[in-house]
Amino acid sequence: MTSKQRIRLALATATAGALGLALAPATAASAAGSGAECPRVLKCDWVPAAYQQTGDPANKEAYGNYDVSDRPNTNRIKYIVLHDTEETYATTLKIFQDPTRAASAHYVVRSGDGHVTQMVKTKDVAWQAGNWYINSDSIGIEQEGYATEGATWFTPAMYRSTAALVRYLADKYDIPLDRQHILGHDTVPPTTAGGTAAMHWDPGPYWDWNYFMGLLGRPTEQTGRSGGQLVTLNPVFKQNVQAFRDCEKNIDLPAQPSSAVPLYTQPSTTAPLFADPGLHPPGQSGTNCAGDWGSKISATQQAVVAERRPGWTAIWWYGQEAWFQSPAHTRTATATAGYVVRPKRGRTDVPVYGTAYPAAGDYPADFTAPRVSTPLAYTIKAGQSYPGGEPTPTGYYYAPTIDSSYPYDHTYFPGSTRYVTVQIGHRIAFVKASDVDVVRVR
Numbered sequence: 001m002t003s004k005q006r007i008r009l010a011l012a013t014a015t016a017g018a019l020g021l022a023l024a025p026a027t028a029a030s031a032a033g034s035g036a037e038c039p040r041v042l043k044c045d046w047v048p049a050a051y052q053q054t055g056d057p058a059n060k061e062a063y064g065n066y067d068v069s070d071r072p073n074t075n076r077i078k079y080i081v082l083h084d085t086e087e088t089y090a091t092t093l094k095i096f097q098d099p100t101r102a103a104s105a106h107y108v109v110r111s112g113d114g115h116v117t118q119m120v121k122t123k124d125v126a127w128q129a130g131n132w133y134i135n136s137d138s139i140g141i142e143q144e145g146y147a148t149e150g151a152t153w154f155t156p157a158m159y160r161s162t163a164a165l166v167r168y169l170a171d172k173y174d175i176p177l178d179r180q181h182i183l184g185h186d187t188v189p190p191t192t193a194g195g196t197a198a199m200h201w202d203p204g205p206y207w208d209w210n211y212f213m214g215l216l217g218r219p220t221e222q223t224g225r226s227g228g229q230l231v232t233l234n235p236v237f238k239q240n241v242q243a244f245r246d247c248e249k250n251i252d253l254p255a256q257p258s259s260a261v262p263l264y265t266q267p268s269t270t271a272p273l274f275a276d277p278g279l280h281p282p283g284q285s286g287t288n289c290a291g292d293w294g295s296k297i298s299a300t301q302q303a304v305v306a307e308r309r310p311g312w313t314a315i316w317w318y319g320q321e322a323w324f325q326s327p328a329h330t331r332t333a334t335a336t337a338g339y340v341v342r343p344k345r346g347r348t349d350v351p352v353y354g355t356a357y358p359a360a361g362d363y364p365a366d367f368t369a370p371r372v373s374t375p376l377a378y379t380i381k382a383g384q385s386y387p388g389g390e391p392t393p394t395g396y397y398y399a400p401t402i403d404s405s406y407p408y409d410h411t412y413f414p415g416s417t418r419y420v421t422v423q424i425g426h427r428i429a430f431v432k433a434s435d436v437d438v439v440r441v442r
Contacts, residue, residue, distance in 0.1 A: 036118040039168040042161055044107075049119040049126075050099035053402055060401035064099030067125040067399040067410070069136075074412040076393050077122065077173040079138035080166055081129050083185045084153070084202040089144040093117065103127050105140035107165060111153045114161030122169070125397065129188045130199055132371075133355035136397040136412075138183075139169055143203065148246045148290050150206025151256055159208070163215035170216075177218045179209075179300050180390065180421055180428060186293050187301075189354035189427045193377045196278035199427075201291040205244060205260035208237045209300040220300060224335035229441045230387060231313070231333040232302050233324075235261055240299075247289035260296040261332065262288070263322040267312035274322040276425060278377035293426040294318065302387040302423055303333075304340055316384045318425035339389035341380070341422050341436040348382050350435040351375040352424050356394045358415025367408055371396050378424050380431065388422035389438035392430055 038044035055062040071077050085092040089110040096104045096119050105128045106120045120126040128140030143162060145153025166182060175181050186201040213219060220234040242262070243255040263274040263286070273286035276294025280286065286295030294317075297303060303315035313326040313333060326332045343350045353373040363370040380386060394415035404410045418433035 036116075037122055037172075038116060038118065039164055042114075042116045042164055044116040044118055044165075047093055047097070047117050047119055049096040049104040051402075052099045054099045060403055060405050063402035064102045064127075065096055065104040066120045066127055067397075069123055069125050069397065069399070069410065069412075071123045071125070072173060075395055075397060075414075076137060077139060078175060078393060079134060079181055079183055080169055080175060081134065081138050081140045081183045081185055081188060082162065082166075082203055082207075083128065083140060083142045083200075084145040084147050084150075084204065084207075085142045086146055086202065087144075089117075092142060092144065093119070105142040107139075107141045109141060109143045109158055109162050109165070111144040111155050111158050114155070114157030114159075116161055116165055122173075125399070129185065130195075131188050131191050131354060133191065133357060133396070134183075134188050136395070137393055139173075141165065145203070147202045147204030147206070148249075148253055150204060154203070154207060159212055159215060163212060167216060177213075177216045179213075179302070180388065180423065182213075182216070183428065184209075184298075186298075187427050189429045190278070190376065191354045192374055193278060195354075196276070196377065201293050205242065205258045205290055205296065205298070206256065207259060208257075209259045209298055210234065210237055213300050220334050220336075222334050222336070224337040224442050226335050227308075228335045228337075229305055229385070230302060230336045230338050230340060231305060231315075232336045233261055233297050233299050233332070234334040235259070235299055235332050237299065243288070244290040245288050247287065247291065253290060259299040261298075261324045262296055263294075263315075263317060263324055265321075265323070267309050267314070267323045269325070271323070274317060274320075276318055277320075278318070297322075297324065297426065301426070302336060302338065304385040304387060306384075316386055319378050319381060319384070337442045338387060338440070339438055340385040340387055340441055341389050341420060341431060341438055342385040343380055343382050344435060344437055347435060349379040350381075350431055352378045352380060352422065352429045352431055353419070354429055356392050356415070356417075356419035356430045357396045358394060358413055359417050362415045362417075363413055364408070367413075369398065369400070370413075371398075373430075376429060378429070380422070380424070380436070385439075386422045386424055388420060388428075388431075389436075390421050391433070392419050392421050394419055 036044035307314035
């Protein structure tokens with residue numbers, strides 16, 4: 001963007017703000033250009049994803065594979081989302097170059113040598129997380145591999161390259177290096193209750209989160225008092241051997257090291273596994289499928305302790321108690337100081353959302369396509385607490401066409417309602433700040 005363009009953008013934003021609209025129009029220029037946004041040590045290359053019309057030229061809404069924007073001038077970049085490709089590196093590049101596939105990520109990391117290819121500029125919005133709100137505020141990194149074959153594909157070279165890239169991006173965009181901001185695709189929330197089952201679960205239970213966060217310089221360390229309210233899951237990867245099932249292929253996976261710790265409905269390994277109420281009907285148990293995220297918690301994820309019994313710990317998880325094994329003298333969870341959210345006095349159920357969109361009244365009167373947040377299948381009940389409390393941006397980036405032909409096209413609408421992040425279960429989510437208290441615990 002030239003200095004003149006920046007001045008025009010600043011003036012447009014200031015004028016809109018004076019009118020009470022607070023709009024930030026994005027440039028509609030192509031993301032074409034040379035040079036990857038990477039730390040020099042990675043020697044990344046630039047292979048642009050498709051940004052072109054598909055189908056009838058008159059239909060400006062038929063295009064792929066991302067949306068142009070002008071982040072962070074239009075809106076903040078707050079999250080980095082890690083994926084696995086479920087394809088080879090070469091095939092992934094071809095998919096992102098095919099505009100009919102309607103998918104992309106900002107970066108792709110090759111398994112064998114950790115080589116990084118950038119495919120979407122970080123100022124633009126890749127179609128990667130399955131949640132438009134998260135897409136608008138995040139950078140997506142695809143890692144070559146298959147979630148059920150993680151031990152084969154997730155190589156030291158891949159971990160190191162991804163960590164170097166994440167450190168670079170976090171420093172550039174002031175993104176905290178913690179699991180509320182460095183997300184797996186499996187921790188991205190759905191936008192609606194009905195969309196829960198369609199969410200992806202990569203990079204899955206065989207991605208070594210403890211190792212990766214250590215490479216970021218953020219290993220799990222005890223910061224809270226022993227027996228405290230907040231814990232960070234911290235099993236030793238090589239010792240945490242788990243036997244999951246590939247339910248799509250209907251085969252048992254080999255018992256192997258994992259970041260995932262199973263969650264039960266009672267303090268017994270014979271009790272049913274916990275079921276995410278957004279994924280399973282009432283009364284149905286969770287499963288040991290690798291992709292059943294509700295029945296497991298991952299290393300480096302945080303939770304609030306609800307109860308302790310010898311060898312077991314209960315945490316608040318999707319509005320209920322879930323139990324994991326915590327044998328004495330075994331490192332399963334680490335006491336952590338931090339912030340938790342809990343319902344304000346007098347509130348019995350606090351709605352949980354997968355987006356932080358503006359309220360209907362925040363949009364201009366002549367805007368015909370407002371998007372507002374709707375509750376998910378979970379609530380925070382009186383007496384429960386969950387990790388979180390940090391404010392998240394409230395806004396909606398509207399970009400329905402390829403050439404900004406609609407009124408307000410390629411515009412970011414900020415909202416007036418304040419939301420804070422919460423780790424409701426395996427996935428993060430959002431609650432209205434007016435519904436909860438944010439409390440520091442040690």
